[in-house]
Amino acid sequence: MKQVLVILFLCLGLNAEQDSIDMKVKRNLNGTVYADIMIKSLRLSTKEAGRRGFKDEFLTRIVAKEDNKTVFDLIGSEYLSKNPSLTFAYKSTGASALNIKVIDNNNHKNHLTQRIAVDSGPIPLTKNKNAGKEEEPYRVNIPAVKETLGDIELINTDKIQLRTSANALYGRAFPVDVYSDIKAKSVTLFAIEENAQMKLICQWQISDHSIIDYSVEINLNTLVVDGSSASILMIVVQGEDGKFYTTKKQVYLSVGGGCSG
Secondary structure (H helix, E strand, O other), rough: OOOHHHHHHHHHHOOOOOHHEEEEEEEEOOOOEEEEEEEEEEEEEHHHHHHOOOEEEEEEEEEEEEEOEEEEEOOOOOOOOOEEEEEEEEEOOOOEEEEEEEEOOOEEEEEEEEOOOOOOOOOOOOOOOOOOOEEOOOOOOOOHHHHHHOOEEEEEEEOEEEEEEEEEEEEOOOEEEEEEEOOOOEEEEEEEEEOOEEEEEEEOOOOOOOOEEEEEEEOOOOEEOOOEEEEEEEEEEEEEOOOOOEEEEEEEEEOOOOOOO
């Protein structure tokens, strides 16, 4: 049985087939490009791999370039979902195609170049912008934050929109949407568990062409106690002004049937 599973894992691995990336890209009349991507990836976390006797596998970097200019750059972790779907928007350079490159933790690489279609339909409405309320900065003493962003002060603000389901099934993938018009250098997603441990989920690196309008599927390997548990998702936006802005949302995880994603 183990031999059959090994063959299956190799067939589905990131470096197995060129069609392991599926992408749709459209540019509207105001020059904004919207990309919708699905990547075939096993997502076998370190904990799961050790339990099953296999090697772990998860996405560590997803980079998109237009005319050799970086327009999207995501640093991943084992908490991205299996076969994740993600969307992003960016300001076009005027090129006719978008190239995406994907790398996993075993240094398997894949890439795809997709022609950009022109969408002559109505321009999407601008997302609602909040008034920009900010609270007083406070210092954090959380190892995951310090390791990723340094010894920083956080500012709670409503200038960041963090959207996801309030309830999710343990072991199942669920989408997280992030939007902000803060001029930024990076956007980082963390998860805080009930035991106060924090995990780095992913980080978007911001370029001159980036628009903070992201969606990504994640899977939290949270320890479920008595049938349910809770995690707090936290977004930290590193502004060009040197400040770190944040907002949070609680997600309740419950035990459910089916395969993990």
